Amino acid sequence: MPEICRFDPSGCGFPAPRVPLLPAPGWAELSADGADRVPSGLLSGPGVRRFARGRYALRAAFAAAGLGPGGLLLAPSYHCRTILDPALALGAQVALYPLHEDLRPDLSAIEALVAGVGAAARVLLVPHYFGIEQPRATMEALGALCTRHGLVLVEDCAHAWMVAQRRVQAGVPSGRMLVASPYKYFACPDGGLLWGDPGLLPPQGGAPGLMAELRAARALTTRPAAVPPAALPAPQAGPRGAEHRGREDGPSRYYDAALERRDALLQTRWLIERAQPEEIARRRRQRYRQWLNASAGWRRARPLAPALPEDCAPYMFPLLIAHPDPDFFRLKAAGLPIWRWDDMAVSECAVARRYRSRLLHLPCHQGLSEAQMDWMLALAREVLA
Ligand SMILES: Cc1ncc(COP(=O)(O)O)c(C=O)c1O
Known part of the structure; x- marks a missing residue:
């Protein structure tokens, strides 16, 4: 069984991210025009x-x-x-x-x-x-x-x-x-x-x-408006949390065996069938480039992938920070939406060991407003430039 290294942020008192990490479910991005659609056969069929x-x-x-x-x-x-x-x-x-x-x-x-x-x-x-x-x-x-x-x-x-x-x-x-x-x-x-x-x-x-459909549908109708985050707080690092290391002999708490054979929600299919994958890709590339332009020349961070391939639809903007302590803590304490794979099996790989604390995954999704993007860039610049 793997030996796991896990960062426990519970003592840090980080606030909830002030901007969503993923596009919030809803129909705002759907289009009546059928030219840009997920090809039929991707969501159902024999394969x-x-x-x-x-x-x-x-x-x-x-x-x-x-x-x-x-x-x-x-x-x-x-x-x-x-x-x-x-x-x-x-x-x-x-x-x-x-x-x-x-x-x-x-x-x-x-x-x-x-x-x-x-x-x-x-x-x-x-x-x-x-x-x-x-x-x-x-x-x-x-x-x-x-x-x-x-x-x-x-x-x-x-x-x-x-x-x-x-x-x-x-x-x-x-x-x-x-x-x-x-x-x-x-x-x-x-x-x-x-x-x-x-x-x-x-x-x-x-x-x-x-019941599951109704619960999820309620969340769709109560989608929060894209409210700009509050004024930039002075980013201060607080408590540092704890590191745990030990063998774990089964799946993590993120895995629910009861869901192993369950289909996706019907509304998920309905939404994907009406979404515009190419338009989403275009908007994601635009946000990714904004991150790239903003981070060029920062002293305390650099983009992991500075050349965005033309046909790439990015998921997140990967940013390598030089000083996880205190910069990660300052950014998290100010509410920047960050994912970081700091709950990971131990290996000999020097890259994985380094990226575990240094590689930040930052949102570049199609649901971000200009105000949210500006706020994230300003905050990251304040800490990392
Ligand atoms: C690279 C990668 N593979 C697989 C998964 C699992 O995907 P899901 O969250 O849909 O279970 C994740 C989740 O974040 C992921 O990052």
């Missing part, structure tokens, strides 16, 4: 299964690949717990492979790892972090490695809806599966998707039911 979250889609992918007790998932060293949880829920073990600075998998290290663990390895999981597609040559090399060793390659598109959309339209190659997490991209309340060989996928799980 698709829907889930409540991407983590349950991952579980189904791993199970379909034959991962179970005695089996081994090869997962990236830089990860969130919900990537590992599905493997642990299946009773499998996890081996972590190292990454380069730009979060490309280290191919030769993976070769050596596979040679070392032998037949136990069943699945290689590769995320397209922050919506940025892994290079074609990397994916081809990994595909070839998986074929040679009889592994299933699972492309984790939880951050990369548009990568999944392109890949699924082109046809998922045999020996591969793709997983997505639509609520990170669209303004919908839940969802996880799995695409792969129809012969391997489990039956479609059951609907969440009327």
